[in-house]
Amino acid sequence: MKLTSKGRYAVMALADLARFNNINPVSLRDISLRQGIxxxxxxxxxxxLRKKEIVQSVxxxxxxxxLNKKAKEIKLTNIFDAVDEKVKTVQCKKESKKSCNGKSTKCLTHNLWDELENHINDFFEKKSLEDLIKDNSERRI
Amino acid sequence: MKLTSKGRYAVMALADLARFNNINPVSLRDISLRQGIxxxxxxxxxxxLRKKEIVQSVxxxxxxxxLNKKAKEIKLTNIFDAVDEKVKTVQCKKESKKSCNGKSTKCLTHNLWDELENHINDFFEKKSLEDLIKDNSERRI
DNA sequence: TATAAACCCGACTAAAATAGTCAAGTATCT
DNA sequence: AGATACTTGACTATTTTAGTCGGGTTTATA
Known part of the structure; x- marks a missing residue:
């Protein structure tokens, strides 16, 4: 499982972008200053992000x-995926299935990690960029 | 956010322990062989794990x-906590509240991480060691 | 047309974290 | 007595992270 600064920065930057997304493109310089990245x-x-067509450059x-899509259509999953933050708890696929399939307790916990993965992915799948900025403006100002 | 081998090993080892937890204590050597750790x-x-009183040594x-408690009473949270796997997405507490409290977009995403943290912790809070071994024996054999 | 703003892209790197190993014990059962 | 197994601290190679650096290219505007 990874969830590090890169992923956080990506979300922060895109949230910033979504907010200041008017007619004019937003420069990275501005984002850098505002977000301290x-x-x-x-x-x-x-x-x-551009390679995954989440943003467009000018x-x-x-x-x-x-933004290349509406904020509503950009899910957090897409963002994490784009910057290679894989929510991966364990790589059981590598270990050939022979050594795993029901053999003693070794694989006892694999269902757990699968479950957890789905749980987290669900969360990210449901949240969009729009949710982020909406949530925030509701609570303050 | 961290969730690495140490945490996985801890869960695997305890699941193993819970399974072979009869009258006799289980040696680390056996666990090592069975789980490949x-x-x-x-x-x-x-x-x-011993310092946190999750297991007792003989x-x-x-x-x-x-095990120092019943498998039912050992939640995954306890395990991760014991081996220092903190489910921490962002350390916003450090950055003094002045710099965060509703100031522009910088903190825009903080609610998100809080929410995620709760989400994951919930999951771990609900799962006990017993759930693990029960789930597993239901599905196979 | 010059120039500055801004994106483009690959290579490099210091610091931290991870996943261990190694060594030298101490306790207890048989 | 001897073997087994826990106890504890120190050390280390590898990998990952979070950047930095340097040199581009593109385009708006003065």
Missing amino acids: SLDYLEQIFFK RGNQGGYV | SLDYLEQIFFK RGNQGGYV
């Missing part, structure tokens, strides 16, 4: 990024 | 470990 690191992250002066 | 590493893990020849 290194510009260079943001570039790495957005490179991946090159040149006054350029930046825009 | 290095004996030295198991010792480290059980040192922690020293000397024919010694080993026994």
